[in-house]
Amino acid sequence: MKKFPCIRLLFFIFLMNFAHTGVSQNRIVVHADQPGAKIDKAIYGQFAEHLGHCIYGGIYVGENSEIPNIKGFRSDVVAALKDLSVPLVRWPGGCFADTYHWKDGIGPKSERPSIVNVHWGGVTEDNSFGTHEFLDFCELIGADAYINLNVGSGTIREAAEWIEYVTSSNESPMTKLRKQNGREKPWNVKYWAVGNETWGCGGNMRPEYYADIYRNYSSFMRAPGIFKIASGANVEDYKWTEVLMREAGRMMNGLSLHYYTVPNNWQKKGSATDFDEAKWFVTLQKTLKMEELVTKHSAIMDQFDPKKRVGLLVDEWGCWYDVEPGTNPGFLYQQNSLRDALVAGINLNIFNNHADRVRMSNIAQMINVLQSVILTKDKEIVLTPTYYVFKMYKVHQDATALPVEIKCNQYTFGSQSIDAVNCSASVKNGVVSITLCNLDPNQSQEISFDVPGFNLSKVSGKIVTANKINAYNDFGKKEEVSLADFNGAKINKGKIETVLPSKSVVLIQLQ
Numbered sequence: 001m002k003k004f005p006c007i008r009l010l011f012f013i014f015l016m017n018f019a020h021t022g023v024s025q026n027r028i029v030v031h032a033d034q035p036g037a038k039i040d041k042a043i044y045g046q047f048a049e050h051l052g053h054c055i056y057g058g059i060y061v062g063e064n065s066e067i068p069n070i071k072g073f074r075s076d077v078v079a080a081l082k083d084l085s086v087p088l089v090r091w092p093g094g095c096f097a098d099t100y101h102w103k104d105g106i107g108p109k110s111e112r113p114s115i116v117n118v119h120w121g122g123v124t125e126d127n128s129f130g131t132h133e134f135l136d137f138c139e140l141i142g143a144d145a146y147i148n149l150n151v152g153s154g155t156i157r158e159a160a161e162w163i164e165y166v167t168s169s170n171e172s173p174m175t176k177l178r179k180q181n182g183r184e185k186p187w188n189v190k191y192w193a194v195g196n197e198t199w200g201c202g203g204n205m206r207p208e209y210y211a212d213i214y215r216n217y218s219s220f221m222r223a224p225g226i227f228k229i230a231s232g233a234n235v236e237d238y239k240w241t242e243v244l245m246r247e248a249g250r251m252m253n254g255l256s257l258h259y260y261t262v263p264n265n266w267q268k269k270g271s272a273t274d275f276d277e278a279k280w281f282v283t284l285q286k287t288l289k290m291e292e293l294v295t296k297h298s299a300i301m302d303q304f305d306p307k308k309r310v311g312l313l314v315d316e317w318g319c320w321y322d323v324e325p326g327t328n329p330g331f332l333y334q335q336n337s338l339r340d341a342l343v344a345g346i347n348l349n350i351f352n353n354h355a356d357r358v359r360m361s362n363i364a365q366m367i368n369v370l371q372s373v374i375l376t377k378d379k380e381i382v383l384t385p386t387y388y389v390f391k392m393y394k395v396h397q398d399a400t401a402l403p404v405e406i407k408c409n410q411y412t413f414g415s416q417s418i419d420a421v422n423c424s425a426s427v428k429n430g431v432v433s434i435t436l437c438n439l440d441p442n443q444s445q446e447i448s449f450d451v452p453g454f455n456l457s458k459v460s461g462k463i464v465t466a467n468k469i470n471a472y473n474d475f476g477k478k479e480e481v482s483l484a485d486f487n488g489a490k491i492n493k494g495k496i497e498t499v500l501p502s503k504s505v506v507l508i509q510l511q
């Protein structure tokens, strides 16, 4: 009789443990025996638009600034971006691109005309950051450049001359002008896009009309090794992809796709830091839609391009929240929490898993705008949780994707459920890297891995997590979210076993 309560207590303790650890259901097979496509390093690209304080104040402060700088570029930002191995930067927009006339941004700075940024806050810009500054900045951080041409309010001649100015080594009026402006040798710029969101801010076009415009522009875009990018679909506009691929697919190297994670709706998007578990759940659930979008757009591209010559380029993605209280609504300035780290980890895993078709992605945006990797305020700098995920995931750049099979627990909130674990894997220089997200904010996940085709001898790891779902890094405060060592993975009888902490992004590396 006396034993009975004790057994009940043990059973209760067992149940409590079970309640905090998603046991038994999580099994992952990483197929090192079936290497897949190369994960193009451009998947880890960034987007920098003339918007708010992304360019002015974020990247560029000018040579006379009191903020330490290298030829006008913030030294702290340059160092942080170099450490991230940023492979690619897209510029000058975004919606801004279709209002930008590049000749306004070359020559002596004192003679450059000002412009009004009509899309973003109506502010006047002095054009001190133009083509030379952008390309110098890319060289400084070791990134490739991706230039978005102006189709909405520009001309074919303007576009063709820009390409010539930047890339040509011939004797010509444009190369003469470039040399007069201090740059003897051409830059090696491979990626050029024909307009941005041409279904919206870039001209409100129909796909049939834009397909013809694209063919027209594309015919005059000449440079060695040029990679031509067509303005692609908004979210699930599959008709756009179909028409573009049918009418212009053979003249393009890449077709873009834009998808933002908006927790609520476009009128009231939700706060970046003041949110509960319901908003956490819906944000991650909406992020997982990227898998469906990439799969369905790829399937349409397969019909017209079965050899996968044309890349699907997700050149704008990220979380879009309400702006921080008291900031200019046109500047799209938002904080960045552990939730954003999960959003970044999930999206990047999806892109890695589709590396056969997805050849580029650009998080929106690099600094001080939407889901940024860096925030700046005057002299201060903050590295966001998203920054640390990019730092963790850089091991995948130019690695070979490994197919993953995953059987996992569900994370249930209210009446809805999503997979608790999200994962991708790659191999480079004999090291297998597996990146995992535990979407569940309450339960850790026990996982057992098989890695056929790989001899396990050593395991190590890194983690991004925090004790609150809305933990974030702020100016003048100790970091709440950063990158730490993770020692929770072990080799046991030829398998890897680990427990992923709740609400975490984890890298496991095998040698």
Ligand code: AHR
Pocket (backbone or CB within 6 Å): 049, 093, 094, 095, 096, 196, 197, 316, 364, 365, 370
């Ligand atoms: O990233 C902000 C804006 O979002 C871009 O300018 C535009 O392309 C998109 O609608």
